[in-house]
Amino acid sequence: MSRFRYRALTENGDVVHGTISAATAKDVIDRIEYLRLLPIETVEEKTASPVTRDMLAWFGGPTQADVTTFTRDLALLLKAGARLEDSLELLAGDADIGRLRPIVNRLRSSILAGESLADALAHHPLQFPAMYLALVRVGEASGSLDHVLEVLGAERARADAMRRKLSDAMQYPLFVLAAASLVMLFFFLVVLPQFSA
Template identity: 30%
Template sequence: MPIYQYKAINPEGKETTGAMDASDRGGALRQLRSQGLIPVEVGETLIEASPRRAARPSRKKRKIKTRELVMFTHQMNSVLKANIPLTQALAIISSQSESEVLREVLTEVREAIEGGASMADAMREHPGVFPPLYVNTVRMGEEGGVLDRVMAQLAEFLEANYALNAEVRSAMYYPAAIVCMAVLSVTFILVFVMPRMTKVFLESGQILPLPTRLLIGAGDFLSTRGWTIPIILGGLFALMKWWLSTEDGRYKWYRFLRAMPALGIFIKKVGVTRIAQTMASLLQSGVPALDALRLVAATVGDAVVQRALFEVCDKVQKGQGISKPLAQANVFPILFTQMVRVGEESGELEAMFAQVANAYSLEVRYATKNFISLMEPIIIGVMAIVVLFIVMALALPMMKMGQLAH
């Protein structure tokens, strides 16, 4: 009996690996699901040791841009609809791709399929290119014989997710650009302008006002000890990164972000949109609701939402449905839970998740505009205070010098 190696997600959201005996791959999948595990990677050891695949070195760290994955998925959908054989479709797309990494990966995927592996098993060898969510959706399409339809749904999902990420980036770029310009301007004044003004002020022999002394001190610090700032910031960044790598740290950080007035609302709406988009795509691809919830919980970035979703999964496994545990979590908007309840009661859960995704996509656009509108006056106000302080620090001693001259 063949031996199958597997990687799966347990009910607690942890990744687990192992091996098992099974008559075929479908039997191995059934065994994993009967144990409450969500299969991520399942492959026969003989396939894994195929000489053709072993001859090529593993390159699991290779990555491609999200846009390239979206285009590949659209192309796969088109060629599969044209009834072109899978290996030939991969060869055509590979030859037309502008990305060297994607060409290499698709060549290896095609070789693995020719060697007897499924498309999902071949793709899972390249996690930097095909994420687990993508691979599991492709697996469902292969097992159901509807790979072309699944690729169309994946393309739509990736397109929507790409647009959502673009909205999030646009909300962050503008405030970040203004802050960077302000910091550079102030640094230029402190390092290059203040030393010349300081010499003039000191030669006048007057007692400098407090704002001027503070500005001179800041300029001296940047000139003599400014090199310590990158070191301190680097240390703080490393400490923050370590803290966020812990489960408790990530949870507390996201709870803090979600409590902020404008940013918190924005984060909540983005999170709900991503959950709805992913659930709709997985359900439309034939993934069972509980498995879809666990996959979403395992891949969501917000630690608060992740913890809530795993608790929902436990309750769903006990037969409580989906909408009620979602409402009891006190994390998701009331509109979201109510729409899920309607979809669950009407038997149109996947269609309702799609509607939620569309509705909240519009909400994210409005939230993006509101966030930028709120941040702009705050940043301008802070910059105005800084500029006023600098002007005062320079003007006060100059006024005294004028009085002394008269």
């Protein structure tokens, strides 16, 4: 399946845009018309290689903390009664989610194109792992997406805190190990040769 960018007109004359996964451009046009939109343009996106996607995740991509903040904020908005598209639109402008904002914009476009939230999240496997997708799918099917996202956000926050605690606890032993290694290296390269001479 390929991904297509599209632009279309609503019944009010507003221009909307987004992305749709489909086999052909005709399938994209059919889906746009099914949503009662008038297609203006469809362009096939060139997908990045897996290596490029991995590099983007490591250099300048969203952090796990951004995903956790997004999850908790989305749960709060849904619990307050906001619609999913409106919640994503609000979050796309939120500075708290950092570098995740472009992805949130793409999620909103996918949902406006008729995809479920789980399907839209599946396009971003580096940020949203399989377990995350499975829980969101269950939340959508059961009608309790806000509750599932709330529990998922709390669990991610707890895991992030545990990860930070573990890395903080490992810093001192690693420092001692590095210092001891340098002392031993100095001993073998400088002191020991003097004794042998």
